Amino acid sequence: MSATEPTIALDDELELISNPVELESAEAVLRWALREFGPDVALATGFGAEGCVLIRMLSEIDRNARIFYLDTDLLFPETYELIGVLEARYGVCFEQRTSRLSLTAQADRYGERLWERDPDVCCRLRKVEPLREILSGLRAWITAIRRDQTQARTGARVVERDRKFDLIKINPLAAWSSRDVWRYIKEHDVPYNPLYDLGYNSIGCQPCTTLVQIGENDRAGRWRGIAKTECGLHQ
Ligand code: SF4
Numbered sequence: 001m002s003a004t005e006p007t008i009a010l011d012d013e014l015e016l017i018s019n020p021v022e023l024e025s026a027e028a029v030l031r032w033a034l035r036e037f038g039p040d041v042a043l044a045t046g047f048g049a050e051g052c053v054l055i056r057m058l059s060e061i062d063r064n065a066r067i068f069y070l071d072t073d074l075l076f077p078e079t080y081e082l083i084g085v086l087e088a089r090y091g092v093c094f095e096q097r098t099s100r101l102s103l104t105a106q107a108d109r110y111g112e113r114l115w116e117r118d119p120d121v122c123c124r125l126r127k128v129e130p131l132r133e134i135l136s137g138l139r140a141w142i143t144a145i146r147r148d149q150t151q152a153r154t155g156a157r158v159v160e161r162d163r164k165f166d167l168i169k170i171n172p173l174a175a176w177s178s179r180d181v182w183r184y185i186k187e188h189d190v191p192y193n194p195l196y197d198l199g200y201n202s203i204g205c206q207p208c209t210t211l212v213q214i215g216e217n218d219r220a221g222r223w224r225g226i227a228k229t230e231c232g233l234h235q
Contacts, residue, residue, distance in 0.1 A: 011161060014159065014160070014161055014168070017159055018157055018158065018159040018160065021158050021159050022157065022158045022159075022175075024158075026053075026054070026057060026172035026173055026176070027057050027060075027061070027172075029158055029159075029170065029172040030054070030057055030058055030061055030065075030142070030172055031061055033140060033142060033170050033172075034061060034062055034065055036140070037138075037139050037140045037168075039066060040138050040139040040140065041065075041066070041138060041139065041140040041141065041142060041170070042065075042066035042067060042068050042095070042134070042138055042141055042142065043055070043058055043065070043066070043067045043068070043141070043142040043143075043144075044067075044068055044069070044070070044131070044141055044142065044143055044144075044233075045067060045068075045069050045094075045144060046069060046070070046079075046144075046203070046204060047069065047079050047082050047083065047086070047193060047203075048144060048193070048202060048203055049178075049181050049182065049185060049192050049193075049196060050144035050145075050146060050173050050176070050181050051144040052082075052086065052185065052190050052191060052192050052193075053144070053173065053181055053184050053185060053190060054142065054144050054172065054173065055067060055086055055090060055092065056090060056188055056190045057172075058092075059090035059091065059092050063090065063091045063092050065092075066095065067092060067094050067095065068094060068095035068096070068097055068134055069083070069094055069095075069096060069097065070097050070098075070126070070127050070130050070131060071096050071097065071098045072098075072099065072126040072127060072205050073098065073099070073102070073103050073126070074103070074115075074126070074205040074206055074207060075204075075205060075206065076193070076195060076203060076206050076209070078193050078194055078195050079193060079195075079203065082191060082192070082193050085191045086191055089191055095134075097130040097131070097133070097134050098130060099125050099126045099127075099129065099130055100129070100130075101125055101126075106122075106125060106126075110122075110125075113207070115205070115207045115208055116207070119208060119226065120232070123231040123232050124232060126205075127231045127232065127233060128231065128232040128233065131165070131233055132165060135162075135165045135167055136165075138167055139167055139168060140167055140168035140169070140170055141162070141165075141167060141168075141169055141170070142170045142171075142172065143169060143170070143171050143233075143234065144171075144173055145171050145173070145174065145234055146171075146173050146174060146175075146176050146177070146178070146181075147174050147175065148177060148178075149202075149217070149218055149219055150217065150219055150229050150230070151229075152229060152230055152234065153234065156171050156174045156234075157171065157174065158170065158171055158172065158174050158175070159171075178201075178218060198211070199211045199212060200212065200221060201216075201218040201219070201220075201221060202218050202219040202221060202222055204222055204231070208222060209221055209222055210222075
């Protein structure tokens, strides 16, 4: 698919596109995104359940569509294993993005176990800066966020302007519930992280992810004990 000329330059144009797209299926939104942006759009995934859904959908539309992940060097072994499983199942090839700092270099500069002392700095080094680098070469990115995941995500549109990273952000699953996600996974036999079956409802870096208790929201297990709820990628 070849790149197309930018057609979205103004917020009112974005509004005209966003309203009808809100009502489309997630697959239709992905098709629209690939038509509109070609190789200048990519799906970002952390291999959560929602990401696995979008990977399957994208592979059905165009298995050469760009999909990247931020490898913090601190993901669960089960997540690294899932990456290979998804590539084999869907014939896709994920782009891996890493921090410029190895874990050793980070420890030398900031001290050991930075995630315990200053997770915002750790997330900036290992997630936000690598994301900013890849997004600087794109016109749009696709994310797997849902509105009901956290308070901060309740206002997410299906298509919106990402002012933090200065490009278009596409959230095809914005209106989906957790139930919708798991129904899709079961119906299409989509591989997913086995940690979900142990009670992890949102899976990020190993040091900052804990089990979710009954009655807690899906992301309650992330950065437990501190007020942080986002890595800095979506706010
Ligand atoms: S989630 Fe934790 S370990 Fe991962 S980058 Fe953020 S602070 Fe560091």
